[in-house]
Amino acid sequence: MLTKPQQHLFDDATRVVAGDSRWQGRTSPDYFAFVGPFGGCTAATILRALIEHPQRAGDPLALTVNYCAPIAEGEFDLDVRLVKANRSSQHWSVELSQGGGDVVTLATAVFAERRPSWSHQSAKMPETKPFETIPPYTKVAVPWAKQYDFRFIEGEPNFAGSKQVPTSAHSKLWIGDRAPRKIDMLSLVSMSDAFFARVFHARRELVPFGTVTLTTYFHLSSEDLATEDITRVLACADAKVFNRSYQDQTGELWSPSGKLIATTTQMGYFRA
Amino acid sequence: MLTKPQQHLFDDATRVVAGDSRWQGRTSPDYFAFVGPFGGCTAATILRALIEHPQRAGDPLALTVNYCAPIAEGEFDLDVRLVKANRSSQHWSVELSQGGGDVVTLATAVFAERRPSWSHQSAKMPETKPFETIPPYTKVAVPWAKQYDFRFIEGEPNFAGSKQVPTSAHSKLWIGDRAPRKIDMLSLVSMSDAFFARVFHARRELVPFGTVTLTTYFHLSSEDLATEDITRVLACADAKVFNRSYQDQTGELWSPSGKLIATTTQMGYFRA
Secondary structure (H helix, E strand, C coil): CCCCCCCCHHHHHCCCECCCCEEEEECCHHHECCCCECHHHHHHHHHHHHHCCCCCCCEEEEEEEEECCCCCCCEEEEEEEEEEECCCEEEEEEEEECCCCCEEEEEEEEEECCCCCCCEECCCCCCCCCHHHCCCCCCCCCHHHHCEEEEEEECCCCCCCCCCCCCCCCEEEEEEECCCCCCCHHHHHHHHCCCCCHHHHHHCCCCCEEEEEEEEEECCCHHHHHHHCCCEEEEEEECCEEECCEEEEEEEEECCCCCEEEEEEEEEEECC | CCCCCCCCHHHHHCCEECCCCEEEEECCHHHECCCCECHHHHHHHHHHHHHCCCCCCCEEEEEEEEECCCCCCCEEEEEEEEEEECCCEEEEEEEEECCCCCEEEEEEEEEECCCCCCCEECCCCCCCCCHHHCCCCCCCCCHHHHCEEEEEEECCCCCCCCCCCCCCCCEEEEEEECCCCCCCHHHHHHHHCCCCCHHHHHHCCCCCEEEEEEEEEECCCHHHHHHHCCCEEEEEEECCEEECCEEEEEEEEECCCCCEEEEEEEEEEECC
C-alpha cells in the first residue's frame, strides 16, 4: 500500500488556496507566537501566494511586510494585486484581513528576472563552526521556535539578567528547520524573522516585543538557490539603536558555501 | 516693504496639494535625474503628504518606496490611504500615478508615537573630519546632485576606470543641502537615496542604474530631531553583493552630535 508522503509542517503552515485576486490561508498552531502567528510564517505565506500566482514572473527580489495588528487564530484572506508589471520586473501588494475586517498585515513585493551580470560579493562570510559540533538551543517555550534548530556560535540568549546591561546585541548561529527541509525563498523569509528580539540580548531579559515592519532582499535566483541544495543557513543579526520604544535589526543569511543569499532589516516595538 | 522669504528649492520640489484621499504633486526640474525625478525627492514628497495629512498621528518610523516605473515630467496624483490605525501606530499606503494611468510608485509607511523607553545606541559613530576642512565634491552633471553639498571623507567617486576592479563600495561623507536647510524627516528620506550607486564605486565607472526599492527607518522622534538643529549629516553607505543585475545598499545617517538618526537599505538594478 502506498502512503502519501507527509508534508513538512512549514509547508502546511504556509499553505494557500488560490483565488482570483482573493486567496485564503489559515494560521497554524505549530507556528504560533505569543499573541498571534509567528511573523516569519505570515511573511512566508504571503510570499507563497505570490510565487504560486499564475501572473507571477521572475524571482522574489524584495519583500516588505508591515504587521498592522495581531492575526487571530484561524482563517484569513489575502488580497493579492499585481500593481505594475514591466518587461523584467513586477510590483505586487498584498493585504491580509480576517472575516471582512480591517487589514492586519500589509505587504509589498518586487519580483524580477535575475539576468546574468557582472557579479561581486563584497561582504565576507563570517567565521563559523561546523553545525554538527554545536548543541541545539532548546530553551524555547514558544511553539514556532520549536520548529527550528538553532545552533549558536555567538550570542546565545541568556535571559538570566545582568548587572552589566547593555550586553551585545549580536548573534551568529546556524538555523535550519527542526525537521530538515531544503532552503527555498519561503524559508529565507521566515528565517529573516526567526532571530530572537535584539532587546532580549541587549538587556538579557524577555520584555514585550513585536516586529512592526520587516524587509528582506534576495540575492540569488531561485534556480541558483535550489542548486545550493542546503537545509540550513548561517544567520547573523545585530541592532544599531534602541530608542523611544523601537529597535532596529539587521540580518544576513549565508549559504554554507559562502554565498550571501538574503539580507534583512526590521523595526520592532519593545516595552522596557 | 516686507518681502516673502524665499522657499527652499527642496520644499518647492516636494510640495503637495491636499485632497481627500487623492493628493497632487509635481516633478521639479531642480531635482531631476537621468530618466525621471530623483527617487529621494519622490520619497520625500510621499512622506510630506503623509506628515501633512490631517489624520496623521505620531512620527515617521519606517518608509518603503517601490519605484515601479519612471515618473514623467509634470504633475502626479498621490492616492493616500490610512490602512490601519492603532492606539499608538498607523499604517499607510501611497500610490503615485499620472493622468489616471498605472501606478508608477508604490509606498508603505508606519507612523508611531515615539514614547520614552530604555535607550541604547550600540552602533558607534564612525571617525570623521570637520565638514569645513573638506572641499565639496563638484563633479556632478545631474541636476538633483547639484542641490546637495557632498564632502567625501572616504570613497570619493572616481569614474576613471581601474584595472583593479572591484574596488571598495564603501563611502563616508557629509551631506547637506547646497543651500543649507535644517534637517527634518523629509531630508533624511531624500538623503537616504542620495548616495551614488554602489556599482559606480565598485567598478569605477558609470553604468545604467536605478533604485528599485528603498526602505528608511527613523530612530529619533520629530521633536528630538528638531532639537539636534543641524543642516548636514554624516552619511555612510556600502554594498554587500552585486549579482544577477541587482545590488544591495545599506546606509546610515548620523547627526554631528553622534546620534544615529536614520538607517536605510535599498536594492537597485544595474547593467554591467
